[in-house]
Amino acid sequence: MTSTATNTTVRRRRAFSRKDRITLSAFVGIPTAFHILLVWVPAIGTIGLSFTFWSGIHISDIKWAGIENYNNIFTGTPVFWEAIWHNVIWLLWFGLIATPLGILLAYQIDRQIRGHRFYESAFFVPVVLSLAVTGIIWNFMLQPGGFVQGILGRDISNPISFYGNYDINTYVILGIASWRHIGYIMLLYLSGLKSVDPSLKEAAAIDGATEWQTFRKVILPTMKPVNIIIIVITVIDSLRAFDIVYMIYGSGTGWPILGILVFQNISGGGMSMKGAAYAVILFALCIGPMITYLKQSFAEDVK
Amino acid sequence: MTTLVKVPEYKNTQKTKDRIISIIIGFFALAWLFPIAWTIWSSLRPYNDVIANGVFSVPKTLNFENYYNAIRLMKLPMYLTNSFLITFPAVVLTLGFGSLIAFVVSRYSFKFNVALLLFFTAGNLLPQQLVFIPLFKMYLWIGDLFGNRALLYDNILGVVLIHVAFQLGFATFVLSSYLKTIPKEISESAMVDGASVWVHYTQIILPLLRPPLASLAVLMTTWIYNDFFWALVLMKSDSKRPITSALARLQGEFVTDFNLLAAGAIVAALPTLLIFILLRKQFVSGLTLGSTKG
Numbered sequence: 001m002t003s004t005a006t007n008t009t010v011r012r013r014r015a016f017s018r019k020d021r022i023t024l025s026a027f028v029g030i031p032t033a034f035h036i037l038l039v040w041v042p043a044i045g046t047i048g049l050s051f052t053f054w055s056g057i058h059i060s061d062i063k064w065a066g067i068e069n070y071n072n073i074f075t076g077t078p079v080f081w082e083a084i085w086h087n088v089i090w091l092l093w094f095g096l097i098a099t100p101l102g103i104l105l106a107y108q109i110d111r112q113i114r115g116h117r118f119y120e121s122a123f124f125v126p127v128v129l130s131l132a133v134t135g136i137i138w139n140f141m142l143q144p145g146g147f148v149q150g151i152l153g154r155d156i157s158n159p160i161s162f163y164g165n166y167d168i169n170t171y172v173i174l175g176i177a178s179w180r181h182i183g184y185i186m187l188l189y190l191s192g193l194k195s196v197d198p199s200l201k202e203a204a205a206i207d208g209a210t211e212w213q214t215f216r217k218v219i220l221p222t223m224k225p226v227n228i229i230i231i232v233i234t235v236i237d238s239l240r241a242f243d244i245v246y247m248i249y250g251s252g253t254g255w256p257i258l259g260i261l262v263f264q265n266i267s268g269g270g271m272s273m274k275g276a277a278y279a280v281i282l283f284a285l286c287i288g289p290m291i292t293y294l295k296q297s298f299a300e301d302v303k
Numbered sequence: 304m305t306t307l308v309k310v311p312e313y314k315n316t317q318k319t320k321d322r323i324i325s326i327i328i329g330f331f332a333l334a335w336l337f338p339i340a341w342t343i344w345s346s347l348r349p350y351n352d353v354i355a356n357g358v359f360s361v362p363k364t365l366n367f368e369n370y371y372n373a374i375r376l377m378k379l380p381m382y383l384t385n386s387f388l389i390t391f392p393a394v395v396l397t398l399g400f401g402s403l404i405a406f407v408v409s410r411y412s413f414k415f416n417v418a419l420l421l422f423f424t425a426g427n428l429l430p431q432q433l434v435f436i437p438l439f440k441m442y443l444w445i446g447d448l449f450g451n452r453a454l455l456y457d458n459i460l461g462v463v464l465i466h467v468a469f470q471l472g473f474a475t476f477v478l479s480s481y482l483k484t485i486p487k488e489i490s491e492s493a494m495v496d497g498a499s500v501w502v503h504y505t506q507i508i509l510p511l512l513r514p515p516l517a518s519l520a521v522l523m524t525t526w527i528y529n530d531f532f533w534a535l536v537l538m539k540s541d542s543k544r545p546i547t548s549a550l551a552r553l554q555g556e557f558v559t560d561f562n563l564l565a566a567g568a569i570v571a572a573l574p575t576l577l578i579f580i581l582l583r584k585q586f587v588s589g590l591t592l593g594s595t596k597g
Contacts, residue, residue, distance in 0.1 A: 023500040031400035038468035045437030122332035130529035132547040136568040150358040191591035262432040
């Protein structure tokens, strides 16, 4: 299909009228210029700035720093490693628990078990909520005197500190994040499953394959494109995590994570280019998954 | 699905298994909805009542007083208006720009077509934080150039523009993959008839794009409405913020009356919940278009 399309377009490439040429250039030029100016220029600017010292006020104050900001982060900032550790746990949790649960749910719902329509909606509702709302709902559930405390038999004067206790706060945060993530993955996977030929599953069932065998040997391989997209989304979301932690801890380092460290150093009064360096590190970690995603999405076009 | 399976014993054990699975998933589905239900329930009773009688006590009064107070004390109508003033133009501009690029890329052949698409899609995946510092400086600088510092920074316009620039990648990607599935003959005949590029776009392509545009509109509205990072860093004045970033601050201010806060959060969630309930099909197909192309 791609080759015939190219042939016809080549044949068609006759002289455009002057007016058409101007229209076409404007159609592509204006949005592209806009995108470059607001996204790519600043992105490259941040990479450049991460090698400088600057308080963010006068352009003339920018001083070359070499790798000093990075050096400072890697060797002089213990909270950075704590944040990286939290991102890693986040990624492991999402990758090993939340995402597989979402896939499992999608698989069962796709088999049209009883009540599947209701289940699909129920798990998806948290995805349409803003993380600001999600944060408040869970703060509300977990607050002293709130529902969860009540279930655990703690009254308002004797609460468990879900966010302050270092033994449990990580799991609490990941639990809240999963509340949203599982539904999101479920929906993405479900839409992929709907395009799998039903006769494949029937054939497997007739051959006496168990559920697990059908899933592993039939569904997973045919779903390869969706699998890749979902893995990439899981990784990128784990790296970029910010909103929910901000709603719980604000911009402080109650539970440091890379997204929060960037925010601390670039916003408000104390802007420093260490923030730019944090942002570049975050970006560098995202590059691998980004390329995987692009490769997957554009595989046929590039051919 | 399994009706075609002929082996009866297999069918029976599978049926029992399915029933158990259904019950387990059903339990979790209810657990999933519970926090929202509990928040709504609590928002209907005064916080003092909960404090005095415990969280599981039977409420003496159930009314909308928290909502009335939240709307008044938290200035929710103002923040909601800001949210709409940001979301609506941002969605319209994103879809407009996205459809233009998708149209050219899928109907005219240039050397850099795929490169252009790659570029937009990659831009959409960049972390927001990577863009912020220079963008902030640029906004101030452009503002100074026009003699109005708050032209873009601390202005709804600035937030709208960065949303458009970011979401453009996703919109372009979805719209162009949709157009690729539509036969080019319709376009060819238009061009043979001597239609100009403009006529081709407005009379032929835009009507064809109606279904994915509808899905994208629903999806983008939800995303942009829900975002709070950009408004948080690009708005200095609280009175200009959309409701999501305002909630982050209100949370600190109203921490003494959590049921009031709950009412505020429910009000903030209502627009997206309504969209989801009314336009669920568009919402889901928008996500599908973006993730499972081909």
